[in-house]
Amino acid sequence: MASFEVIGGNKLQGDIYPQGAKNEALQVLCAVLLTSEPVTITNVPNIRDVNKLIELIRDLGVSVEQQAPDTYTFRAENINLDYLDTEQFVEQGRAIRGSVMIVGPMLARYGKAKMPKPGGDKIGRRRLDTHFIGFEKLGAKFNYDTQDSFYSVTADNLRGSYILLDEASVTGTANLVMAAVMAEGTTTIYNAACEPYVQQLCRMLNRMGAKISGVGSNLLTIEGVEKLHGTEHAMLPDMIEIGSFIGLAGMTGSEITIKNCRIPELGLIPDTFQNLGIKMEFRGDDIYIPAQDKYEVATYIDGSILNVSDHTWPGLTPDLLSVALVVATQAKGTVLIHQKMFESRLFFVDKLIDMGAQIILCDPHRATIIGLNKQIPLRGIRMASPDIRAGVALLIAALSAEGRSVIDNVEQIDRGYQNIDGRLNALGAQIRRI
Numbered sequence: 150m151a152s153f154e155v156i157g158g159n160k161l162q163g164d165i166y167p168q169g170a171k172n173e174a175l176q177v178l179c180a181v182l183l184t185s186e187p188v189t190i191t192n193v194p195n196i197r198d199v200n201k202l203i204e205l206i207r208d209l210g211v212s213v214e215q216q217a218p219d220t221y222t223f224r225a226e227n228i229n230l231d232y233l234d235t236e237q238f239v240e241q242g243r244a245i246r247g248s249v250m251i252v253g254p255m256l257a258r259y260g261k262a263k264m265p266k267p268g269g270d271k272i273g274r275r276r277l278d279t280h281f282i283g284f285e286k287l288g289a290k291f292n293y294d295t296q297d298s299f300y301s302v303t304a305d306n307l308r309g310s311y312i313l314l315d316e317a318s319v320t321g322t323a324n325l326v327m328a329a330v331m332a333e334g335t336t337t338i339y340n341a342a343c344e345p346y347v348q349q350l351c352r353m354l355n356r357m358g359a360k361i362s363g364v365g366s367n368l369l370t371i372e373g374v375e376k377l378h379g380t381e382h383a384m385l386p387d388m389i390e391i392g393s394f395i396g397l398a399g400m401t402g403s404e405i406t407i408k409n410c411r412i413p414e415l416g417l418i419p420d421t422f423q424n425l426g427i428k429m430e431f432r433g434d435d436i437y438i439p440a441q442d443k444y445e446v447a448t449y450i451d452g453s454i455l456n457v458s459d460h461t462w463p464g465l466t467p468d469l470l471s472v473a474l475v476v477a478t479q480a481k482g483t484v485l486i487h488q489k490m491f492e493s494r495l496f497f498v499d500k501l502i503d504m505g506a507q508i509i510l511c512d513p514h515r516a517t518i519i520g521l522n523k524q525i526p527l528r529g530i531r532m533a534s535p536d537i538r539a540g541v542a543l544l545i546a547a548l549s550a551e552g553r554s555v556i557d558n559v560e561q562i563d564r565g566y567q568n569i570d571g572r573l574n575a576l577g578a579q580i581r582r583i
């Protein structure tokens with residue numbers, strides 16, 4: 150397991166380019182299974198989870214040609230269905246969350262799919278009922294093997310249906326859209342997730358010949374077509390990475406310009422950090438964050454305490470609450486962080502408390518942060534990264550802290566942030582991989 154040694158207290162300066170979005174990549178890579186024609190995807194991030202999914206689909210029979218560091222052409226012409234029965238597939242499926250999204254396309258194109266319980270962050274219960282209830286609505290037969298936690302579905306032919314999701318699951322919506330695009334007749338998915346990742350997937354599928362309307366809303370209508378074609382797709386920048394860089398700039402008092410952000414696609418992310426007191430300017434499509442010695446949390450009109458909480462899109466993504474929390478530790482003011490979706494994502498606050506932050510963990514979902522107003526810096530300590538977003542939040546904490554920190558288990562951070570040490574060191578950070 151690798152670690153980061155971080156010498157904190159440096160102010161960073163310069164331009165940084167966000168990578169392509171991890172969670173979009175996981176969706177669109179699965180969608181290449183829907184056609185035998187070539188699909189070229191650009192702005193693909195070079196991160197662990199994405200590379201693992203590319204490896205999985207390649208082993209499944211997809212031809213993969215890397216045209217440039219961030220550009221790949223995929224062709225799913227000769228899929229080896231027997232691969233689904235191999236130990237290697239089970240291992241690969243268990244390693245990442247995104248692997249679950251091969252089920253929809255495999256079911257649509259080959260009438261069968263299997264999947265071990267997928268991996269991803271251990272941040273609380275992560276059920277998959279929404280996916281499989283939806284596949285059943287489309288006419289699939291579903292089996293769950295409790296012995297080895299294996300999900301399987303088969304279908305002679307899928308038929309369009311009305312599907313009211315029991316929750317607006319991001320990967321669930323993507324999976325069902327991909328299953329429905331070639332089903333017979335019309336599918337309506339209500340209470341659909343509409344994160345930019347899902348919107349991008351739908352746009353790509355429409356370019357491939359699918360007929361999906363309602364993109365960007367929670368009501369998707371999909372008219373089944375017989376066949377999909379190849380396409381080219383450019384991925385959006387990673388909005389979670391952009392939010393993480395905004396938080397990093399505020400917390401370390403750095404002057405940073407985040408380039409090519411696709412600002413209209415960021416939803417409430419900039420507002421959230423502005424509410425925490427971080428100033429920013431939109432310069433064209435760049436976000437400029439000036440060096441700020443201090444920042445002060447906003448209060449509501451009636452003077453009550455700021456509450457930063459997650460919600461399905463267009464609400465604030467849960468994936469940025471750990472960063473918002475760490476930023477609040479050095480703000481002037483008090484903030485309530487309310488992580489509604491996941492019950493094990495706030496436990497990393499014990500490390501911040503060890504660093505000197507003032508936090509009351511009210512229950513697994515809520516933490517009250519009493520900002521230190523940068524009067525007392527956090528102190529460097531040794532800690533481990535429990536999940537991808539807590540990992541980057543701890544890295545931000547360590548970069549702002551006085552002295553040396555060591556962050557263990559940085560493979561968690563590497564799952565979603567491309568060469569993060571190299572890119573931040575180029576701005577003046579001191580991070581060493583040990």
Ligand SMILES: CC(=O)N[C@H]1[C@@H](OP(=O)(O)OP(=O)(O)OC[C@H]2O[C@@H](n3ccc(=O)[nH]c3=O)[C@H](O)[C@@H]2O)O[C@H](CO)[C@@H](O)[C@@H]1O
Nearest residue numbers: 172175246247274275316317318319320321461467468490
């Ligand atoms: C690979 C990928 O894309 N992962 C993202 C995806 O995971 P994933 O698609 O696995 O997450 P889901 O959207 O299915 O659900 C996330 C959690 O929120 C709960 N829930 C969800 C919807 C809802 O209306 N009410 C509710 O309580 C679920 O029970 C679950 O615990 O979406 C999550 C929620 O944005 C993000 O944290 C993950 O980074």
Ligand SMILES: C=C(OP(=O)(O)O)C(=O)O
Nearest residue numbers: 246247269270468537538
């Ligand atoms: C929870 C996340 O990822 P995954 O769903 O892949 O575990 C995340 O990206 O914050």
